[in-house]
Structures are given as structure tokens and as C-alpha cells.
Amino acid sequence: MAGSFILRRIGVALATIAAIVLLNFVLFRLMPGSPERVILHGTPRVTPEILEATRERWGLNDPLLPIVIDQSGISFAAENQFTKYLAATVQGDLGYSFVARGQTVGAVLAQRIWPTVLLFGLGEIIAIAAGLALGAYSGWRRGGPIDFVGNGVSLLLYATPYFLLGMVLLMLFGVALRWFPIFGMQTAGATYDGPIEQLLDLGSHLVLPVATVALGLIGQYAIVMRSSIVETLSEDYITTARAMGLREGRILRGHAVPNALLPTVSLVAINLGYVVAGAITVEVVFSWPGLGTLTVEALQARDYPVLQGVFLLLSISVVVANLLADLIYGLLDPRVRT
Amino acid sequence: MRTSIRARLAAAGAVVGLLLSSAAPAVAPVAAADHLILRAGTDQDLQVLNPFSSILVVDFEVFTLNYDLLVNFGADLEPVPGFADSWEVSADGLTWTFHIREGMKWSDGTPATSEDALYTFQLILDATEKSNASEDGFYLGAGYLEGYHTNAGVIGATAPDPQTLVVETEFASQLLLQAYVPILPKHVWSSYTLEEIGSAEGAEPFLNEPPIVGTGPYQVVEWKPGEFIRYARNPEYWGENGAADEVILLTFESADTMVQALKTGDVDYVRGIQPEQFEALQSEPDIQVVEGISNGYSQIAFNTYSRGPIEGGGASTTALQDPAFRDALAWAIDQAKLVEVTLGGHGAPGDTNVPPYHTLWHVSPDKPRTFDLEEAKRRLDAAGYTLNAEGKRLDKEGKPIVLRVTWPDSEAENATNAQFIQEWWSQIGVGVDAFVTEEGKLLEDLLPPEGGGVANFDIELWGWVGDADPTSLLNVLRSEEIGSFSDSFWENDRYDELFLLQRAEGDATKRFEYIKEMQNVFYDEAPYIILYYDAELHAYRTDKFSNWSLQPSKGGTPLFGYGSIGYTKLTDANAVPTPGPTSAGGPTAAPTPAPSGDGAPSGGGDQTTTLLVVGAAVVGVVAFLLLRRRRSATEEE
Numbered sequence A: 001m002a003g004s005f006i007l008r009r010i011g012v013a014l015a016t017i018a019a020i021v022l023l024n025f026v027l028f029r030l031m032p033g034s035p036e037r038v039i040l041h042g043t044p045r046v047t048p049e050i051l052e053a054t055r056e057r058w059g060l061n062d063p064l065l066p067i068v069i070d071q072s073g074i075s076f077a078a079e080n081q082f083t084k085y086l087a088a089t090v091q092g093d094l095g096y097s098f099v100a101r102g103q104t105v106g107a108v109l110a111q112r113i114w115p116t117v118l119l120f121g122l123g124e125i126i127a128i129a130a131g132l133a134l135g136a137y138s139g140w141r142r143g144g145p146i147d148f149v150g151n152g153v154s155l156l157l158y159a160t161p162y163f164l165l166g167m168v169l170l171m172l173f174g175v176a177l178r179w180f181p182i183f184g185m186q187t188a189g190a191t192y193d194g195p196i197e198q199l200l201d202l203g204s205h206l207v208l209p210v211a212t213v214a215l216g217l218i219g220q221y222a223i224v225m226r227s228s229i230v231e232t233l234s235e236d237y238i239t240t241a242r243a244m245g246l247r248e249g250r251i252l253r254g255h256a257v258p259n260a261l262l263p264t265v266s267l268v269a270i271n272l273g274y275v276v277a278g279a280i281t282v283e284v285v286f287s288w289p290g291l292g293t294l295t296v297e298a299l300q301a302r303d304y305p306v307l308q309g310v311f312l313l314l315s316i317s318v319v320v321a322n323l324l325a326d327l328i329y330g331l332l333d334p335r336v337r338t
Numbered sequence B: 001m002r003t004s005i006r007a008r009l010a011a012a013g014a015v016v017g018l019l020l021s022s023a024a025p026a027v028a029p030v031a032a033a034d035h036l037i038l039r040a041g042t043d044q045d046l047q048v049l050n051p052f053s054s055i056l057v058v059d060f061e062v063f064t065l066n067y068d069l070l071v072n073f074g075a076d077l078e079p080v081p082g083f084a085d086s087w088e089v090s091a092d093g094l095t096w097t098f099h100i101r102e103g104m105k106w107s108d109g110t111p112a113t114s115e116d117a118l119y120t121f122q123l124i125l126d127a128t129e130k131s132n133a134s135e136d137g138f139y140l141g142a143g144y145l146e147g148y149h150t151n152a153g154v155i156g157a158t159a160p161d162p163q164t165l166v167v168e169t170e171f172a173s174q175l176l177l178q179a180y181v182p183i184l185p186k187h188v189w190s191s192y193t194l195e196e197i198g199s200a201e202g203a204e205p206f207l208n209e210p211p212i213v214g215t216g217p218y219q220v221v222e223w224k225p226g227e228f229i230r231y232a233r234n235p236e237y238w239g240e241n242g243a244a245d246e247v248i249l250l251t252f253e254s255a256d257t258m259v260q261a262l263k264t265g266d267v268d269y270v271r272g273i274q275p276e277q278f279e280a281l282q283s284e285p286d287i288q289v290v291e292g293i294s295n296g297y298s299q300i301a302f303n304t305y306s307r308g309p310i311e312g313g314g315a316s317t318t319a320l321q322d323p324a325f326r327d328a329l330a331w332a333i334d335q336a337k338l339v340e341v342t343l344g345g346h347g348a349p350g351d352t353n354v355p356p357y358h359t360l361w362h363v364s365p366d367k368p369r370t371f372d373l374e375e376a377k378r379r380l381d382a383a384g385y386t387l388n389a390e391g392k393r394l395d396k397e398g399k400p401i402v403l404r405v406t407w408p409d410s411e412a413e414n415a416t417n418a419q420f421i422q423e424w425w426s427q428i429g430v431g432v433d434a435f436v437t438e439e440g441k442l443l444e445d446l447l448p449p450e451g452g453g454v455a456n457f458d459i460e461l462w463g464w465v466g467d468a469d470p471t472s473l474l475n476v477l478r479s480e481e482i483g484s485f486s487d488s489f490w491e492n493d494r495y496d497e498l499f500l501l502q503r504a505e506g507d508a509t510k511r512f513e514y515i516k517e518m519q520n521v522f523y524d525e526a527p528y529i530i531l532y533y534d535a536e537l538h539a540y541r542t543d544k545f546s547n548w549s550l551q552p553s554k555g556g557t558p559l560f561g562y563g564s565i566g567y568t569k570l571t572d573a574n575a576v577p578t579p580g581p582t583s584a585g586g587p588t589a590a591p592t593p594a595p596s597g598d599g600a601p602s603g604g605g606d607q608t609t610t611l612l613v614v615g616a617a618v619v620g621v622v623a624f625l626l627l628r629r630r631r632s633a634t635e636e637e
Helices: A002-029 A034-037 A050-057 A081-089 A104-142 A143-159 A162-176 A195-233 A236-243 A248-285 A291-302 A304-332 B004-019 B055-065 B115-132 B146-150 B255-264 B274-283 B323-331 B335-342 B373-384 B412-427 B438-444 B471-475 B493-504 B510-525 B604-635
Strands: A067-072 A073-074 B037-042 B071-072 B079-081 B083-091 B095-100 B154-161 B166-168 B217-223 B228-233 B248-252 B269-270 B285-292 B296-301 B347-349 B402-408 B431-437 B459-465 B529-541
Touching: A002 A081, A002 A304, A034 B217, A034 B438, A081 B037, A104 A143, A104 A195, A104 A248, A104 A291, A104 A304, A143 A195, A162 A248, A162 B255, A195 A248, A236 A248, A248 A304, A291 A304, B004 B079, B055 B228, B055 B248, B071 B217, B071 B248, B079 B083, B079 B471, B095 B115, B115 B154, B115 B166, B228 B296, B255 B269, B255 B274, B255 B529, B274 B285, B274 B529, B296 B412, B323 B373, B323 B510, B335 B347, B335 B412, B402 B412, B402 B438, B412 B431, B412 B459, B431 B438, B471 B493, B493 B510
Parallel strands: B037 B248, B037 B269, B402 B431, B402 B459
Antiparallel strands: A067 A073, B071 B079, B083 B095, B095 B166, B154 B166, B217 B228, B228 B248, B269 B529, B285 B529, B296 B459, B296 B529, B347 B529
């Protein structure tokens, strides 16, 4: 039974990814303006012959889809844009960047993915640990001082956009107090005595952006965890546990928290999509060389192949995160494994 | 109102800053104090090291530090010795002889000779030949650099001896001296094919990764895409040495963060700041702001296409072909108002198509217009554009004139300009239908039949950016460019004739007269109305480096100009007891080093840290005790 559950979930995820790949194809072909003008943008002296040659070279003269419907009826086109796109995408070939001349989209993405994973991985871990702990404690001690302050702060953080939060941290701890560097991933031009010093430099550059990400998420996680705990604590089995004379700590850890975790797991997974949107603003504020700044650069420069690559990567990561959430959900709550 | 959040943030930051002004420098490790690093921030991304892939201003800045041009640019963009230290042209203007500096070496110690210059010239000749032969639009990378040689008429080059390069041109032209083409080391580059250098489809592209070998003052030693490019001083550099031992160009997506980094001293120079940041920085200690004028303009372009009607496109009225009509509309535009509102007061009202940036070539028009709605009405009446019963102007066909005004979505500020124009022109009876167009679509709409399009627009608002020489800006209005560069489709025989005359003229005084007449013909005929010349807002710190010099010397900026001159003139602000800034007129350097990111953490910072840590610990302990008590209380319930 468990096996078929996992297979079904993976099947749904794969179907979603297929839909994304299709959407990615359609979306970028719905953009106004013809692609050869965009490819040649910035290239002087473009004659109609060159435009035509560019269309030919980039395969833009081929039909869009394998099935062509025109006056002569329905025909099949072996050379078409969709099949080529599909074959290339499956092989991991995302094409060339328009702007970073000579570099493939894959190479451009590879340079930028790890800074983002590092930043958001750390931010998420801290937010999950701190947010859930804060939420669980607030819910358990409802009406207490921690709940009062924690709930207020959580709401405030929840409501603050990333760039504002980032700017406040930057002004406070970067500019006024000068505790932490305010931009980049490393001190440009620094010479290090050893790997530990280099790691410390990276660490100090991580503090403010990670704090921004974590603080932005802690609020949401705490609020959901709190209400979930409050609800769980009113369940009959908690009363039973209390009646059995179990210690409060044991009830919380052994009975309330595991059950209350369920809604937060899906929240964390669903959030990943929004986190990536937030990534753009956090990375922009701190000049963090990740996917967020890359997206902004690609948008400004109309680097469609890179944008297409970013979209694909982000949507797949959201799907994968949701799949993981489903699987964890199954582990936590056997009832969903049907 | 796009400024409001930023302004509020700045205000909040100032308050926080006041509260915590006893703060200490950052903890980041930096290099030894006697090793001077110049850090310059820009809002553009650092994407390419291969000069042929250059598109953005910063790309050009990147390669001009690495390499010399055959002839470099001086303080007023005049030709000065570069890879060649002298040159002469034959009497017919077709043969140029360049004398390469003796004893010059590449940064790796290899002798730099005319063979290297020949290699570079031949590379571009080969690329042009390949492009012409295959008709598949082959370009060396972005395709920007070949034009400097083809427009100068280069058809061949030879190197009779290691110190001499002879270049043959098809026609007499001064443009060769303004060619923005880096001379590349043959011993490095010749191991790559034309396709690899040009990032052609299917070839393994040559990215020119560090360490780069060049003859310029600084050489790239480290490249972090999207983050920074780091240069070390070239030990073999033949020219004047700047005070910086290293140069780092950094990219910032957020201008706010960049400005903060300037304030903390983490960067020494910033390019591309916003007007409100510019105002705020004016009162900062040790910071000098520079309002340079940009080498370009923003214009209204009229669709003057007059080679017959275009099926499915063209302008909505023939009135746009009439210079008198365009002239009248120009009287109904208050350029000073647009500078004030759209540019926040930074910039200059426009007149001719050669911006004042070209200090040697710009002239004010002989018959200048002012903002005068009554005059505009008089001129429309005189030209036969009468009002109908509803107060609308009619064209010669008796149709009410409603002009479609559009601009690319990449230039949001033109929405403001369009609103004003709509208002002013409505007062003289000319209707305006204003709307934004996606840039890719607009590029297509602007193509005339000669370029494979239908020129489906009346008026577009956009801009051009020029070269060190005014030729490229003059070129976009030639009738020969209809189908490629021209987006007004204006045709004027005198202008076309003058263009060729000025291009061939070696005598600067005579050339000035030609260019002056071109500017006046342009202004009177008004195929464009130049709305304004944008400003370049830069700022720099004065406590680390001094002798920031402007290029051009009037209205220029210290860095991000043409060539490496701004970097090589810098001096150490703390080494010289009597620093004298040349033309910037900024505050002189402080005798005592100001606190910056380069110092060790001071005691104040440690105390603050300790206090906070202790404070946090106390709060923690108290909270723990409180909670402990509550917990036992609960358990007793």
C-alpha cells in the first residue's frame, strides 16, 4: 500500500513537470516581438537577410508544433520547434545565453545555483527550527509573555516584505554598527591565511541575508505552529494523557507536537515557491550572486533562454519540494497513505 | 512616487544611525594597509571578459583596463598615444602609418610589436569577410567592434617591421583614430579560431578567462560572474601608474546598497545612482558627487517616411513629412520642464544631435526655439494646418490630426514625457494617443519596408548613446541608414553630403564647420526633437584616493569614460601631504585617515558587541528562570 502511494505521488510530480515544460515552451513563444529581433538586440547593422539567416539558424522558420493544420489539411512536420525543444530539454540542453555570450544557460545557472541553495537552505533550516519551537512554546503557554511578545513579533515579521526587512538589517548591523559586511558573498580582493579564515569571511557575509530570510519565515511558521498546537491541545487524547498523569513536557513532545507538525510540513513545502520569489529581493538587497539576482539581470537584459532556464529550475524545485512534503506527510500520518 | 520608500528608508536609517553612531568598522578581513585597492561599484552586471562580447558600458570599461587601443583617448577624447606612440597619414588620406612603441611588453613579459596589432586588424578583416561571404550574419561576439574598422574604411594592414603598422583604407576618414578596438596579444589569441573568439554557434567559445595578458595598466586576475572582477597592476605597463595596486569592479543590483557601501567605505566609487541618492550624498563627509553629462540623448522621433504609402502601416498623417509641422510641434515642448520633472533636475534640455558631451563638436543651434504655445499655433496656421469647428488641427487631406506616441517598456520615464507632450499639444489642437510598447515589438514596428517592416508608428520616444567620436550619432540620421539605423526615415541631401565630408576631413577646424552645419540642418528640419541630454550621476570617496580627473574635462566623470585615463591619474590621498584635485573641485583629502572597512575592528565595536552579548545573556537567563517558574506552576495545577 505504501509503495503504490509513493509511486502515485511520483507520477503526479512527473506529470506536473511535463506540464511545466509545455507551459515554458508556450509562454516564451507568446512574448510580443519576434525572437530574432531579441537575439540580435544590440547588434548593429541588421539587414533583412541577416534577420532571415538568424531565423533559419535558430530554427524559427520551422513550424511550432509537430501537427500542422492549414488549408491543405492536417500534416505532420518532422522538423518542428516543439520536438526540438523537448528533446533538448530532456537532455538538459537549455541553449545559449543571449547576454553572457558564449556561455550555455546550464553554465550560467550552475554558477548561480549554489549561493542561492546555501542562503535559502540555511535560512529555511533556521526558520523551521526557531519558528516551530517558538510556535509550539507560544501555543503551549497560550497567553503567557512569550506568546504575547512572540505572536506580536511573528505577525510583524510575517507582514514585512523581504526587501524592507533586509534594508533595516543592513542599515542597522551593516552601516550603523558595522558588524557585518553588507554585500556580496566574500570580501573582494581579500587574501586569506587559510580555509578557516575564508570560511569565516563567507560566514560574516552570510549573516545578514540569512537573518533576513530566516526572520521573514519564522513569523509564518510560528503562527501556524502555534494555532496548530492550540488546536491539538484541546483534543481528547491530550486530556486522556493528562488524566493518565503524564508530565506536561512529555505530552507536548510526545503527543501534541508530532500531530501539530502536519500543517506546518505542507506550509514549508508550499512556501518554497514564495521563498524563491523572496529570494529575488533578498539577493538584490545584499548583492548576493545567486539565482535571484540572475533573474533580475536576465529580465532587464531580455535574456529569454536564461529566464526559461530559471523558470524551469524553480518550478521543478517547487514540485520536488511538494513531493517530499507528501512523502514526509505519509511518514508522519499513516492515514494519508491510502 | 517611486522615491517614497527609498526616502523613508533613508530617513529611518539616519535615525538608526544617530542612535548607534558609536559603532565600529566591519570585521571583514582585508589586505594589508599599504596595498591600495580601488573598489568601483556599478549597477550593470559583469558578464564578459572577451572584448568582442562587450555590450554594456561596464564591458567596455573591463577591457580598456586590460588592453591598449591602437590610439587611446585623452581627457577631451582627443587621440593620444596608445599601443602606437605616433602616427601619420598619406596625402590622399588612404594610408595610415602607425609607429609602435619600442621596448613595450605584454603583462607576461613577451615583447609587444606590430605583429600583435596586425593580428588584431586581420582578425576583424577575416570576420568581416566571413560575414560578407556567408551572408549568415556572422559576428565577432556581439558584433560591436568590427564596425569601428569597417566604418573607418579599413581594407588591409601590413607590418613591414616590428615597430610599424601600415593600414590601408578605402576612403579618407579620421575614424581610425577613434577605433575602440583593443590590440590583442597574438601569442595568446592566435591559438583560437575565429569561430571560438566570436562565440559562433557550435564552436567552443573563448571566454578569455583570467589571468588576462594585455598591455593596459591593470590585468584581470579573478572573475566572479555576477559579483566582481579583480585586477592587479600590470608590472610591465609603459605609461603613467595610478596609485591603486588593485582595481575591483563590483556589480550591485540595488543602488541603495551600493550607496550604503560607498558611505561605509567598502567601495570608493559608484556609477548609476538615483537623483535622490545624489542629493543625499552631497552632505556626506569625504564623499564627492559628480553630475556628468551622458554621451547620448532622449528624443522624439517622427515617422517622416516619404517614399510612398506603406500598405498595412506607415504614419497616420502626411503632416509628419513636413518640416514646418515638426518645427511647430517643437515650439510646444518645454524641455526645461521635462528635465525638472522626469530627470529630477539632473540633465540638460536638448537641442542638436551632437550632445554637449562632445565638447569639441557640439554647437548651440543658430535659430533656437523656445517654449511658446502661441508661436506654435501661429506656425501651424502659417503652414496650412487649420483648426476645425471642434478646435482640432486638420492635415492637408482635411483629416483631424491624432498622433500615436509610443515608447519602449524598458524606458518607463517616457510615460511622464508623453503625458506632458499630450497636454501641451492638446493646447495647440494636435491630438495625442499615448501608449507603451514592449521593446521587442517596438523594434519591429520601427522597421521600414527597406528593413522588412511596415513602419507602423507616428512618433516614438527613445534614445541613442554615442561613441567617442560624434560620427555614430550623426550616422543614424543619414538616408543611407533607412532600413537599418534610421528610425525617422529622414532624407536630406545636404546632411548626407556633409556626413561624408566630415568623415574624411583631417583638419579639425574644417571638420568642425561641417559638423556644425549638420547640427543646424538637423535642428531646423527636426526629424527628431531632442528632449534632453541625460545626466551621469556618479560619486566617489576622497579619503583614499585623490586627483580624480574628469573626462571630458568639462561635464565629464572620473571613471567609466573612454579608456583607462581616469585610473592612471589617481594618487594616494594619504601619501601626499598637499593633495590637489584637478578639475573635480571636490573637497581635498582629509589628512587623517577616516574610518573605513580597511581598519581593524576598534575597541568601540568590541565594547558594543560585548555589551549586547552580555545583555542578551541576561535577558535569556531571566526569561529562562521566569519560564521555569511558570512551568513548575503549571505542573502543579
